[in-house]
Amino acid sequence: MNNWVGMSEEQVGIIQKARKRVIESIGKNMDLYGVTLSSGHLYGMMFFQDKPMTLDEMGEGMGMSKTSMSTGVRTLTDLKMVHKVWEPGSRKDLYEVEPDWYQTFADYFAIKWRKQTEMNLQAVRKSLSELKRLKEAYQDNEQLQKIVNTDINKLEEAVRYYMWLGRLIDTFESGEIFSLVPKEEPVKP
Structure with missing residues (x-):
């Protein structure tokens, strides 16, 4: 999958070591956010x-089964960190990482926060309603x-x-967050 033509073993080794370090770090960090270590490593490898990868290529690169890769890709796709792409002439599903890490961050936290916020808000509102009824029923106590x-x-x-x-999450989902906290501009070589 990599074009190592014209490079010495030492040069290839340095590149592979640098990549492995980043992949390990990504895997560990994503584990902190509820994404399995193996899915984090898959994201790092991708x-x-x-170019986009098939599940077979991912399995080969990770030394894991196609089933494990499918589960990992599904998790990453649900979090909008990986998406399916179409390539003319290919009969297999192809996947690639979302190249915009800023958007990946925004999507990931919006998905997680929205779910938890709605669940907590529902519990709080139900409790408020019950307490208000109790207060009304026993005004003399x-x-x-x-x-x-x-x-x-x-x-x-x-x-x-x-x-x-919820309004903060809205700014993540709409992209407005990037006007409030602008993305870093790429460094030009």
Whole structure:
């Protein structure tokens, strides 16, 4: 998959060592975010390819089964880190990494944050509703009113936070985040 023509073994070795270091680092970092180490390594390996890869090529490059590669690619595709591409004359599915790491970051966190935010907001709103009904039903109980009011205030603050987080996620999904925090311009050789 790499064109090593015209390079010495030493030169190839240095390139491979440098790539392996980055692939290992990517794998470990992605593991921190809930992506398996092997899927992180797969992403790292694909990052260094100059062309889209088939599942067979990935399996060969990783020394793993096509089934394992399929699972890893599905995970990376769901996170918008890898996408399927079409190539004329090819009957096999081909995949490549999203080259825009900024967009990959934005997509990854938007997907994760949106899911968690919606789940938490749903729980908070359900609890708020129950506490408000309890407060209304037992207006004559001062101790209960005090505890419930404290909890309601905390949960209403949580709703405000999750609404703000939703707007932040919107800036990631729309790309507006990049006007607020611009991407670094490529360094010209």
